[in-house]
Amino acid sequence: MLLSVKNLNVSYGDILVVRDVSLEVEEGEVVGIVGESGCGKSTMLHALMQLDPNISAKSETYLFDGEDLDHFGEEDWRRLRGKKMAMIFQNAEMAMDPMKKIAHQFYETVRMHEKKRKKIQCLKCAEEWMKKLNLSDTKRILNSYPYELSGGMCQRIAIAVAMMNDPKLILADEPTSALDVTSQAEAVKTMIQLKQQYHTSMILVTHNMGVVAQLADKVGVMYGGEMVEWGTTAEILKTPAHPYTRALLDAIPKMDGTISEGIAGKPPEYGKERKGCVFAPRCMYKKEECESGKINCYERSKTHWVRCKAS
Ligand SMILES: Nc1ncnc2c1ncn2[C@@H]1O[C@H](COP(=O)(O)OP(=O)(O)OP(=O)(O)O)[C@@H](O)[C@H]1O
Numbered sequence: 001m002l003l004s005v006k007n008l009n010v011s012y013g014d015i016l017v018v019r020d021v022s023l024e025v026e027e028g029e030v031v032g033i034v035g036e037s038g039c040g041k042s043t044m045l046h047a048l049m050q051l052d053p054n055i056s057a058k059s060e061t062y063l064f065d066g067e068d069l070d071h072f073g074e075e076d077w078r079r080l081r082g083k084k085m086a087m088i089f090q091n092a093e094m095a096m097d098p099m100k101k102i103a104h105q106f107y108e109t110v111r112m113h114e115k116k117r118k119k120i121q122c123l124k125c126a127e128e129w130m131k132k133l134n135l136s137d138t139k140r141i142l143n144s145y146p147y148e149l150s151g152g153m154c155q156r157i158a159i160a161v162a163m164m165n166d167p168k169l170i171l172a173d174e175p176t177s178a179l180d181v182t183s184q185a186e187a188v189k190t191m192i193q194l195k196q197q198y199h200t201s202m203i204l205v206t207h208n209m210g211v212v213a214q215l216a217d218k219v220g221v222m223y224g225g226e227m228v229e230w231g232t233t234a235e236i237l238k239t240p241a242h243p244y245t246r247a248l249l250d251a252i253p254k255m256d257g258t259i260s261e262g263i264a265g266k267p268p269e270y271g272k273e274r275k276g277c278v279f280a281p282r283c284m285y286k287k288e289e290c291e292s293g294k295i296n297c298y299e300r301s302k303t304h305w306v307r308c309k310a311s
């Protein structure tokens, strides 16, 4: 197992957002994380990489590539971040330094971990990665500022930058959502290539079930800061067990043009006391016992579990 996290809790100040989330990623595996806006997907990724000083995260277990990250200090994190574990942000252009040319963005990422690596070697490696990701005209790109490139190009460059240090795990936060449909398809193809050729593991946050179907091996469904269902992509897409997962899949527009009415009610507010199932107030199938007590995870198969009493 490459990554094993048990009962991760993440707060902003006193407000608990992510609750008791557990997840596992095997070597070479892509785990998709889905759930509507505000359910804590980015918060979870930022906590996994300790990116945000406003976040406080605690977990029972946090093992990654044989190391216990729960006991990591800031220096250990600097060694790990961008090297063994890299992040691709939703809006690649925004995540780059607008004042620095692309060559510099590559060079800085490598130099952070390998001070002795010469600039010329870094740029050669950057060009190789760009070519692997189907970016031609690499000299011009290296000499450009981020705003001089298209969204699709910036996204592929962000992937190339993330790959420069040969990471074991990439955390990708909606890497395709800021792109037009053509660039989205290109970015997805690029990520499929990374998975097939380099066996890079990935946690992929996305709203796009098509992207999940194409890329993910496993899927975690988040609602109100909790992981409510977990399974292989086939299990989640074909036999979803949680009423929230079913509603989420129903919300995808159909080929005949019908669009579902969505889920009535509002997502839970953070910072308030919770009783019973987090989804119960909006659930069509709720039973009395759903509104109190702790909701356990029920196994549907060795790889599929659901946090629901009514399913
Ligand atoms: N820096 C912050 N300080 C305080 N609260 C925050 C901060 N960032 C996010 N939150 C809150 O945490 C909750 C979860 O937000 P998060 O961005 O993790 O959701 P998300 O699932 O990534 O949503 P989206 O799909 O829209 O990106 C939201 O209620 C949000 O307002």
Ligand SMILES: [Mg+2]
Binding pocket: 041, 042, 043, 173
């Ligand atoms: Mg987000």
